[in-house]
Amino acid sequence: MTHAMPISERYTTIVAGAGPAGVLAAYHAAAKGPVLLAESMSLPRYKSCGGMLHHHTLRTLSQYGEIPEDIVLSPRTVRFRYHDWDRRVLKPTDLEFLNVDRARFDEWLTTLLPSNVELVGNCTLRDVTQDGDSVRASLRVDGADIDVTCDNLIGADGGRSQVRRSLGVASTATYVTLQDFVKLEGPIEPYFDCIYMRDIGDEYAYSYVVPKGDVAIVGSVYYPRTKRPWEKQDLTLDILRSALPELGESVSREAAAALYLRSRADVVPGKGRVLLTGEAGGFMSPSSGEGISYAVNSGRLAGLAVAQGDAADALAAYTSLTADIRANLFRKMRWLPVMESAVGKVVAGFVPTPIVSKVTQGL
């Protein structure tokens, strides 16, 4: 249920951040007692995103209900295609995504919450302290400062997590991402085209184009501390339009950040009675940038860990439950130096399409 203010001074669990990780964590933690789900944005929140749902996301969410058709955009599904722009090499794969409106998807997730979860917007977690018995969260709600306590706190507050910082855990570096929503002057193919081009320079990782109804998202990802990414995005759009005239004028542009995961130390399940989930804990694919499946899966496990026993044991339970996800992340990290090298990108162009297709299933 949505509230303007927390109605209590004590909860069984407080969850910071109402993204997919936070909503799934709150959903399951509610089995143990009342939950405060604090979201710093006004509701419904908005997250810059491609809105492509991986089959791992769909498999997890099938336990909670059908994804409503009115959040799905045209084309309904898009397939991943590797695109070496300079060599004009295209490798379509079998990796398919459901193409949704991300804002409506996030809003739908909150409708699944049970009635003992209080969802409060404009509620920013500013600090977390803990002793052996409880956790205290300092919140700012609509300009007022309040303190609320709980048995466990779950930090699901994204890639720039304040909860993580309050625990004294180093933040993860972040890519700079820019997304333009461009008008479509004609149909484009139903692919999530992942494009590599050399003209944009070393600070540029890749771009992607994906049709979303009568617009397309043209997104680009830049390495941390990239200078003048807006100019680089203008140049990228010019280059793309030279071969894809269907990409019309840009209706809007947004900047965001995505985790730049390179070390095992970036993935941290939490400390004491505080659990970190989704991007806050470093749970996101380091190789593809796909993050929603990691958010829903780690969020779900954080909620289950809190619900299943003594509050003091929740972190140990969560650490054990997420062992497979962390092993999967570490495996992907090992491949990154090869995938990102100039040689790796050239070699990818010569790898037979069925093999590229098989490899991308694991990214």
Ligand SMILES: Cc1cc2nc3c(=O)[nH]c(=O)nc-3n(C[C@H](O)[C@H](O)[C@H](O)COP(=O)(O)OP(=O)(O)OC[C@H]3O[C@@H](n4cnc5c(N)ncnc54)[C@H](O)[C@@H]3O)c2cc1C
């Ligand atoms: C440009 C871009 C495109 C992407 N495209 C895709 C895609 O197509 N498919 C895919 O699977 N993944 C994609 N991702 C990744 C995906 O969006 C994220 O990994 C996913 O949203 C992470 O979920 P989360 O719940 O951990 O965090 P978030 O969705 O970031 O949610 C965190 C929430 O916490 C709130 N918050 C922050 N600080 C506080 C605080 N102090 N107190 C209270 N609340 C706070 C924020 O307002 C936010 O609502 C993309 C990411 C970017 C940047």
